[in-house]
Amino acid sequence: MILRWFGRKKPEEQARKDETTALLPEAVPAEPAPAEPTQETPVQEPPVPEPVAEEPPAPEPVPEPELPPPPAVETPPPPPIAPPSEPEERKDTPEIVRDDLPAALTAEEEKPKKGWFARLKDGLSKSSSKLTEGISGIFTKRKLDDEALEELEELLITADLGPTTAAKVTAELARTRFGKEVSPEEVKATLAAEVAKIVGPVAKPLEIDATLKPHVILVVGVNGTGKTTTIGKLARQFRAEGKTVMLAAGDTFRAAAVSQLKIWGERTGCPVVSRDTGADAAGLAFDALEEARRQGVDILLIDTAGRLQNKAGLMEELRKIVRVIKKVDESAPHTTLLTLDATTGQNAHNQVEVFRDMVNVSGLILTKLDGSARGGVLVSLAERFKLPVHAIGIGEGVYDLRPFDADQFAKSLMGLPSQ
Ligand SMILES: Nc1nc2c(ncn2[C@@H]2O[C@H](COP(=O)(O)OP(=O)(O)OP(=O)(O)O)[C@@H](O)[C@H]2O)c(=O)[nH]1
Numbered sequence: 001m002i003l004r005w006f007g008r009k010k011p012e013e014q015a016r017k018d019e020t021t022a023l024l025p026e027a028v029p030a031e032p033a034p035a036e037p038t039q040e041t042p043v044q045e046p047p048v049p050e051p052v053a054e055e056p057p058a059p060e061p062v063p064e065p066e067l068p069p070p071p072a073v074e075t076p077p078p079p080p081i082a083p084p085s086e087p088e089e090r091k092d093t094p095e096i097v098r099d100d101l102p103a104a105l106t107a108e109e110e111k112p113k114k115g116w117f118a119r120l121k122d123g124l125s126k127s128s129s130k131l132t133e134g135i136s137g138i139f140t141k142r143k144l145d146d147e148a149l150e151e152l153e154e155l156l157i158t159a160d161l162g163p164t165t166a167a168k169v170t171a172e173l174a175r176t177r178f179g180k181e182v183s184p185e186e187v188k189a190t191l192a193a194e195v196a197k198i199v200g201p202v203a204k205p206l207e208i209d210a211t212l213k214p215h216v217i218l219v220v221g222v223n224g225t226g227k228t229t230t231i232g233k234l235a236r237q238f239r240a241e242g243k244t245v246m247l248a249a250g251d252t253f254r255a256a257a258v259s260q261l262k263i264w265g266e267r268t269g270c271p272v273v274s275r276d277t278g279a280d281a282a283g284l285a286f287d288a289l290e291e292a293r294r295q296g297v298d299i300l301l302i303d304t305a306g307r308l309q310n311k312a313g314l315m316e317e318l319r320k321i322v323r324v325i326k327k328v329d330e331s332a333p334h335t336t337l338l339t340l341d342a343t344t345g346q347n348a349h350n351q352v353e354v355f356r357d358m359v360n361v362s363g364l365i366l367t368k369l370d371g372s373a374r375g376g377v378l379v380s381l382a383e384r385f386k387l388p389v390h391a392i393g394i395g396e397g398v399y400d401l402r403p404f405d406a407d408q409f410a411k412s413l414m415g416l417p418s419q
Contacts, residue, residue, distance in 0.1 A: 162380025
């Protein structure tokens, strides 16, 4: 596989970090789940006032699209047909690009010079220096006694590995080395091995089912956690693998989110299905899936809103998207990715709980591990939720996303060399 260059130009950046962390209370109160509507009774979005001034008012509830006739089992997909008269708000969707990547993606010179492990290690340096300095402080010329173990456990908790992981890892260290003098290097190596054991089972690459046309990937997460950027990075990877990709701008509440996705679409040569601000996100997802089917696209990536300040409204919107796309393909979405911003530390746990209640999250992508001193949170997430971690993001660039590798991550977190 040849990875080609992705454009020099960066997508417009959204200064939404504050928004992201502000959105999540320490513990998000449980909302009563709305009754699952039937087809005959389209859901009416409750008229909850939007607390954020910049967002447009909630759109008028749009009835769910008509259920198309069920596709016959074991029959090939219908031949491409021209869509019937378009609804008024619908815009033309560009045809899928089947040839080479756009020129912007083929420029090699700006590909990262360093290898992934070196960049991962650099990216995790804030997290690792906190740990390694702490370990050196505890274990320089000291025996592994109860007091040292207690200090180590505390250090691991403050580094976001979580109490369960911290207890497990220190217990393992005590089992093999108690009463002996241990060097900081030995401790780091033991911890790296234990961390790799914990995160190993969740390190699962994102698998695309080539028989699906399209394989539908729904991307959910709190605003600012990196959904749109991750979609752009994934789109480039899929395109570089020769797959055809369509993007759906499902965050219809924010005009900036739509234009950001369009920029990624242009750069990666992927058509973007979008609607006017305030349009019904489920209707858009439905149209996008129909269009992707019509064009025989390999992968459809659907962006979504992440306004947790209106949690009930968001839950209804996400569930409606899922319900509606199932009318086109009952097995969709085939993957539901939750993006988590590693800089939010333990707050990421709340986000998993909240989004798991809303949609059937099938895997995680941890973003911003580069800017975070809290990269250890990946370990506690793995321990607690056991959800696959498909990839990690270590920067804003298009090459800054890679499949999650347990061993590399554990070594980088402990500041150890790759061998
Ligand atoms: N350092 C770093 N920045 C990242 C990473 N992933 C995304 N970002 C940046 O985080 C910011 C938010 O990313 P978006 O992709 O817009 O997040 P979003 O979840 O789509 O947010 P909304 O558009 O508000 O829904 C942008 O400035 C991105 O460039 C990462 O892995 N590392």
